[in-house]
Amino acid sequence: MKLFLSLLGILFIISFVEANDSKICQKCHPLIYGEYYQSSHRKASTVNDPIHKALWDKHPKNAKGYSCAKCHSPSDLKALNTGVLEYNEVQKEEPISCAYCHSIKDVEEGNLSNTNILNGKKREFYTAQADKKGNPQASYETKSSWFGLVKESRNSPYHKIDYNNENFYNGNVCMGCHSHTDNEHSFDISMLDAMIDKNDKNTCITCHMPQVIGTKVTIHETKTHAYHGIAGIQHRTKDMGKYIEFKVQKNAQGFELKILNKSNHALFGQSFREGVLEAKIIRGSKVIELKPYIFTRVLGKDDKEVMPWNANMSIKDTLIYAKKDIMFTQKLQAGDKLNLTLGVRRISKQKAKELGLIKSKNITKVKVLKTQTFSF
Numbered sequence: 561m562k563l564f565l566s567l568l569g570i571l572f573i574i575s576f577v578e579a580n581d582s583k584i585c586q587k588c589h590p591l592i593y594g595e596y597y598q599s600s601h602r603k604a605s606t607v608n609d610p611i612h613k614a615l616w617d618k619h620p621k622n623a624k625g626y627s628c629a630k631c632h633s634p635s636d637l638k639a640l641n642t643g644v645l646e647y648n649e650v651q652k653e654e655p656i657s658c659a660y661c662h663s664i665k666d667v668e669e670g671n672l673s674n675t676n677i678l679n680g681k682k683r684e685f686y687t688a689q690a691d692k693k694g695n696p697q698a699s700y701e702t703k704s705s706w707f708g709l710v711k712e713s714r715n716s717p718y719h720k721i722d723y724n725n726e727n728f729y730n731g732n733v734c735m736g737c738h739s740h741t742d743n744e745h746s747f748d749i750s751m752l753d754a755m756i757d758k759n760d761k762n763t764c765i766t767c768h769m770p771q772v773i774g775t776k777v778t779i780h781e782t783k784t785h786a787y788h789g790i791a792g793i794q795h796r797t798k799d800m801g802k803y804i805e806f807k808v809q810k811n812a813q814g815f816e817l818k819i820l821n822k823s824n825h826a827l828f829g830q831s832f833r834e835g836v837l838e839a840k841i842i843r844g845s846k847v848i849e850l851k852p853y854i855f856t857r858v859l860g861k862d863d864k865e866v867m868p869w870n871a872n873m874s875i876k877d878t879l880i881y882a883k884k885d886i887m888f889t890q891k892l893q894a895g896d897k898l899n900l901t902l903g904v905r906r907i908s909k910q911k912a913k914e915l916g917l918i919k920s921k922n923i924t925k926v927k928v929l930k931t932q933t934f935s936f
């Protein structure tokens with residue numbers, strides 16, 4: 561009964577507050593909301609992401625206006641439909657809202673970028689749950705037993721759930737925004753180079769939204785829920801290291817490092833991003849630091865570096881695709897230990913300086929993905 565009354569209370573609040581949709585979800589999905597609030601998706605707007613703001617400030621303006629809205633703040637309908645960017649609640653609180661992602665019905669492929677097709681329905685959401693796939697859409701049901709003394713409920717009193725959208729099972733739901741972002745010269749400036757294959761063991765969702773401890777909803781306790789903070793550069797970075805493998809082989813010149821990438825996309829392809837490999841040899845009480853290897857893609861035109869919107873070529877590409885071999889000319893001796901650390905910077909120090917972002921310290925910090933020591 562108490563639960564029923566509190567539900568009525570929530571529904572009452574909901575019918576009056578429609579402005580910040582995601583805040584409504586918080587009532588019943590507090591853990592997921594808390595994670596989402598720290599995620600790069602909640603922080604994708606110019607208000608919340610200093611790097612995005614700096615780039616947009618420098619970006620040439622034209623009649624289309626804030627064209628970034630399509631992926632960075634699609635929940636702000638004014639920005640999306642008119643290109644006029646103004647400070648408002650949506651930009652701050654939910655530029656990519658809970659309801660937005662959960663309403664993506666399909667992804668239409670396009671030359672310059674893909675486009676999300678929404679179901680256009682309020683309070684009808686898609687999700688993936690293998691044991692409910694094939695069932696009809698789930699609506700709220702209550703069942704009384706013991707002459708009405710015990711009330712049981714199933715599904716959500718606030719929304720319907722559709723478990724049959726394949727895009728939520730294979731990861732394609734992410735590809736409306738993450739597939740490619742081409743500039744006017746048809747050059748991809750936020751390259752992921754992803755290939756979704758139905759035989760893959762992992763998907764965008766299992767790697768970046770792994771199941772973590774805690775209930776997905778308050779009304780029915782579950783042990784785990786999908787992590788909505790998004791594992792990656794900003795959160796749970798070390799967990800991502802398990803999808804990257806190192807193999808070291810000694811040779812006559814020194815040694816060769818093979819990096820195997822078990823994800824289905826290139827690593828560090830976003831403009832100005834930088835992967836950093838640090839290597840040191842521990843020889844007795846001596847530590848020999850080797851020159852760090854930088855994984856990056858430098859965008860250019862006529863062989864000169866230019867801003868992403870002017871680029872039509874890569875003038876340098878040291879990214880990790882399926883695998884990467886790196887040769888080191890430092891000879892290894894018996895008894896040596898070789899320590900390798902792979903990390904990632906959201907933006908290189910040089911670019912942070914050029915964009916006037918040196919005050920935002922954390923953005924150039926190396927976040928460690930993996931560290932491993934080999935003995936010889």
Ligand code: HEC
Nearest residue numbers: 584585588658659662685687689715716718721777779780
């Ligand atoms: C009044 C409480 C309530 C509110 C508000 C609410 N939900 Fe739910 N939601 C539930 C319940 C209950 C379930 C069913 C979970 C289950 O089947 O065990 C659910 C399930 C879901 C699921 C599917 C989870 C699964 O695996 O079955 C998604 C996705 C979802 N909600 C999204 C949202 C979004 C987005 C919002 C805000 C726009 C929202 N919910 C607001 C109660 C709520």
Ligand code: HEC
Nearest residue numbers: 611612615616619627628630631673737738741750830906
């Ligand atoms: C087709 C979708 C799409 C459009 C349109 C788009 N972006 Fe992005 N942008 C993304 C995605 C996806 C990422 C995350 C990529 C990653 O982390 O590899 C991103 C990341 C970024 C980043 C890096 C943010 C960070 O904190 O690391 C910047 C800066 C950026 N975009 C600027 C812009 C600007 C400026 C515009 C508009 C002129 C724009 N983007 C338009 C999809 C898009």
Ligand code: HEC
Nearest residue numbers: 585589592593596601656657658661688765776784785786
């Ligand atoms: C970037 C897109 C995106 C955003 C934003 C997003 N979700 Fe999800 N959500 C997903 C995907 C994809 C899944 C399916 C995960 C899976 O396969 O278990 C999911 C799963 C869920 C589930 C089921 C959890 C489970 O473990 O099965 C709930 C409940 C949910 N989301 C609620 C929310 C709420 C509430 C918000 C906002 C606070 C939100 N989502 C924001 C993409 C998103």
Ligand code: HEC
Nearest residue numbers: 734738754762763764767792793800803822823828829830
């Ligand atoms: C097998 C696990 C795995 C799968 C599957 C996977 N990823 Fe990743 N992803 C990673 C790892 C590891 C990184 C590197 C760590 C980082 O940069 O955050 C990464 C990085 C990223 C980044 C940041 C890239 C950058 O520019 O630095 C984005 C965005 C991303 N993945 C999106 C996706 C999308 C979308 C899919 C589905 C098409 C996907 N991932 C599938 C493991 C995976």
Ligand code: HEC
Nearest residue numbers: 600604609612631632656733734737764768791792793794
């Ligand atoms: C509406 C567009 C949109 C959708 C849908 C979307 N993303 Fe993103 N994603 C973005 C943008 C924009 C950014 C960059 C935000 C920023 O930093 O400014 C981003 C950033 C990321 C990052 C890198 C940042 C980090 O913190 O490591 C990962 C990983 C990522 N998304 C994974 C996913 C996955 C997995 C899905 C599908 C479940 C998904 N995204 C769906 C737009 C989207």
